[in-house]
Amino acid sequence: MRQLYIVVLLMFNFIYLKAQDFTSWTEHLPYRKxxxxxxxNKNIFCLTQSGLFSYSLTDNEIVSYTKAKGLSDVNITAIGWSEEQNSLLLGYDNGNLDLIKDNEIINISEINKFSTIDNKTINSITVSGGFAYLGTDFGIVLLNIDKEEITDTYIIGAGGKRLKVNDVVLSSNEIWAASEEGIYNAMLNSTNLVDFNNWNLVTNIPASNRECKDLEFIGNDLFVLRSTFGTTSEIYKLTNNIWSEFQSNTSQIYSIKNINNNLWLCQSDIIKELSVNGTQQSSITLNDNDDFRDVYQINDRVFIADYERSLIENQGSSYEVIKPDGPMRSxxxxxxxxxxQTWAVAGNHDDLYQNVNTPAELFLFESxxxxxxTQENTEDLSGKFDLVDITSNQRNESRIYTASWGDGIFFFENQELKANWNSSNSPLDSKGVISMSSDSDGNLWVLDANSNDAIKVLSYEGEWNSIPYNSLSNQLDMQKIIALENxxxxxxxxxxxxxFAFNENGTIANKDDDVSASFSVRDENNSTITSQVYDxxxxxxGSVWLATSxxxxxxxxxGTIFRNGDFYAYRPIITIEGSTQFLLSTEKVISITTNGANQKWLGTESSGAFLVSENGDEQLAHFNTNNSPLPSNKIDxxxxxxxxxxxxxVTDKGLVSYRGxxxxxxxxxxxxxxxPNPVRETYKGDVTxxxxxxxxTVKITDVSGNLVWEGKSEGGQFIWNGKNFNGSRVHTGVYLxxxxxSDGSxxxxxxxxxxH
Structure with a gap:
């Protein structure tokens, strides 16, 4: 695959002046499906399940369109292009609509704000003249592109029933809608298309109430794509008001398109070009991984939307995959x-603890x-599934371990797969590994599911041992293991x-000197605080923080659980807007970690992410879908x-990062x-x-020794805004x-x- 790179449209500089500043955020999207x-005439725009990007037809540049770069929302479900207005239209699953024109992104939120409608997804965008016809989950919405406003809403079902509209096409005098209950049409010159009585169900087609997916005109002939029994499709053609079967009981067809007055149809494993009479003119197949969804021809170049690989340019005897950089999965x-480095994996088990069969893949973010x-470039991952945990070795950070549900542990060193330990070559049981944690000696502690000996340990030298604890035996639903510094x-x-806690007393092979204990989360008065712990x-x-309901x-x-002292937990107290309360007491916290300054990041089930001070007594930041590019408020x-x-x-809708x-x-x-060093006169950002x-302690002076700024670092980094104590940007010169x-040593x- 050719090396392609992402650029940010200059238009987004203008957008940031009007919208929230999301420049510290990055969406890490797969762009595959x-x-x-x-x-x-300059770009092809590719919509994927994760997001949207464009590919330049002249210089091969890729531009990704994301919320961090100015879009109003996430989860784009429809795209359209207006040649007349030189505008790109984006429809979302919640009814939001973005119009990109004249170097500006305009959000049109009227549909999203419809209070009497629950399902507002925009399924298709059809542009005609200065208008866009939006097929939605409740009907058709008419947008005036020039005026940037919604002008009409058409509820087309009999008796005013709201119908899901999958596609809209127009002839010279009629408008046609592919709905969940058949084809509806109306006369364009009707004085009142808002009145459902002016819309008619097309009844002269067999099975007229069958859901229609796609419509396409070639000349005066209308083609309709319909699903028959879920996995099969059919196409009917309307000529001179007579319907005829064009394709029947074929494998599922995902889209049809008029290209040079021939009908192109996309099936999973083949793209066919058919004449209006049904004669096959050409076809495209690439390899066994084909999963075609849409096709577009520009001059002699053919582009394919592939659900497995992303955007593909077909080049006859070969093809090229085109997509932005990102992990393979969301x-x-x-x-x-x-x-x-930041490593990520994907996979899981279902509620019955059976594999969901996500291919075993690792994703590394560096520089x-x-x-x-992947299974294509790492042979020993082939045929393996569901990676559920990943960690590194404290003694040697180049050692990476990833745990799977059913295929053991994969060991990488210096980014090369060195071993796969499983039930055939180690004490690991066959069901799955739940969690892993390395201690400071380089031992890897493993939580093994459905095993008599749930605790396994791999020494730094590569020796395996099993440690039996009855409290953990043969359990599937355990969550995590951590090795503490003590x-x-x-x-x-x-x-x-x-x-459950245990200590092997430094003698892994000797079980006789081990100590262990089960315990509930209780306060100093021995009262139960909670039993719902998630992380x-x-x-x-050396304190242990729990994320709870x-x-x-x-x-x-x-450490007092096994040593002298009182063993109990407490709830941090925080004051917010004059109100003193337990930290996030009304939130279900499901994830937690620390940063370099020992501050705590807290992820919640439904309210986004919080950053709190070292002791949890001050809220430093709160991010959610309303004030950040987070695609979801569930932070796993x-x-x-x-x-x-x-x-x-990690959210349930993808991976994003924030430059803390x-x-x-x-x-x-x-x-x-x-x-930066030097700081140029055009640079207005922070100095790090x-x-x-x-x-x-960081002190900044001029060469004469005059102090211009000082402060304390948080962790290993200090941020200076380039200003002195008076709030003025410092003068040109050399600064020390x-x-x-802390002790000056x-x-x-x-x-x-x-x-300056």
Whole structure:
């Protein structure tokens, strides 16, 4: 595949002046499942299940269109192009509509705001003259493109019944609608198309109430695509008011299109070009992975929307896959960051703990690019499924482990697959691995499903051991294991069950000196706080934080479970707008992690993500679908890249990241640097000092020693806005940046050239 790259349209610079600033966000979308194509004389636009992108027909540039770059929403369901208005139209599943024209994105939200209609999905966009006819889940909506306003809504069903409209076409004097209950038409010169009495069900076609998917005119002949029994399709042709069967009982047809007065139809494994008389003129097949959904011809170039691979340009004896950079899938099951890398995997099991059969694939984000390990380029992943967890080795960060549901553990080192441990070559049982965690000695602790010995451990040297605990035996619904810095291991069992902790006393092979305990989440008065726990993490102070159905719970001294001291949990207290309350007490928190400053990122079931202070007593940020490009308010997993500070959010609708200002602290100042350097006169952003020891004191002076700014680093990074204490941008000159750790035992000075 040719190396292609993403560029951001200049129009988005204008958009940011009008909308929220989402420049710190990135959507990491797969762009694989392509469904629809439209084009102008410069670009072809490809709609996928994850998002929209365009491909330049002249210089091969790819432009992705996302909420972070100015779109009003996510989940685009329809696209259209107006040649007359030089405009791109985007319809969404919630009725939102974006109009991109004259270097501006205009959101038209009237449909979205229809309070009496529940299902508002825009299914198709048909442009004619200065108008766009929108096929929606409730009827047809007419848009005046020039005026950027909705002018009419047509409810076409008998008696005013709202019908789902899949497509709309126009002849010289009629409008036709492909609906869920057959074909409806009306005269265009009717004085009142809003009146359902002026719409007629076409009854002279066999099975007239059958759902129609697509309509296409070739000359005066009308072709209609209908689904018959779910997996088969038929096409009928209307000529001189007489319907005839054109294609019958074929494998499913996804779309039909008039290209040069021939009918092109897309089936999963073949694209056929047929004359109006049904004679096949040509066909396209590529390989066994074909999953065609739409086709478009521009001059002699043929482009295909493929549900498995994305946009394809057919080149006769060969083809080229065209798509933006991104992970292969959106249904991410686990994400893990180490060094300056972020790894993700996809897969799961169903409610009966059977595989959902997502192909085993790993996705690596590094240096702002994705590298995908697939069954095509990593042979030993072939035929394997459902990766459910991923982690690294604390002793050697180049060692990556990913757990599967049924196919064991895959071990990568330096990005090469070295081993696959499973039930045939290790103590692992065959059902599936639930979770893994590395300790500081490099041992990998494994939570094995449906096993007599649920705890398995792989030493750094490669030796396997099993540790039996009756409380964990033969369980399928456990959630997570973590290895604490004090040597204890905590197991998060099923929601509603007690937690479990153990310590092997440093002698993995000797079970006689182990200690273990099951415990409920109780406060200092021995009262139960909650039994609904979904995630847990150890912070940099050694405290264990729990994500629960009623907010956050903390064990400040978790080691006391096996040692002297009182073992209990507490709920952090926060004051918001004068109201003192338990931290997120009304929220179901389902994911939790820490950043380089020991602040806590909290993911909720339905309210997005929160960033709180180290102790949880201050809310620092709150992101949701209304104020960020998050595609969903359900935050399943969170991972913070320690090298870059980028925060990755796994949602039920895809992966996004936020460029946070906190990175992991370093042990010394050997990698200290400042960027940009020099600061040019055209640059108006922040200046970042990186490679700092946590909680460093940073002082910025001019060469004469005058202090212009100072502060403390959060984690390993310090952000300066380029202004002095008076709020004025500093003058042109060389500035010295003095950095020292908290006790002054380590320090370093670097220089910065600042041009005003």
């Amino acid at each position: 392509a469904t629809h194509l439209v084009a102008n 249904d991410i099951s686990s994400v893990h960051s180490v060094g300056d 702002k690019n994705w590298k995908n390990f 040597g204890d291991k905590w197991v998060l069992r099923a929601v509603g069950k007690s937690l 847990l993490v150890e912070d940099k102070d 009623s907010g956050v719970v903390v064990y400040a001294d978790p 997993k969170i991972s913070v890249n320690p090298g870059t500070g980028e925060v990755f959010f 200002k906190v990175t992991e602290g370093t042990d010394d100042y050997s990698d200290l640097y400042v960027y 000092v990186s490679g700092l020891i946590t909680d460093s 940046i003095f950095c020292s750790n 380590k320090s370093k000075v670097i220089k910065l050239l600042f041009i």
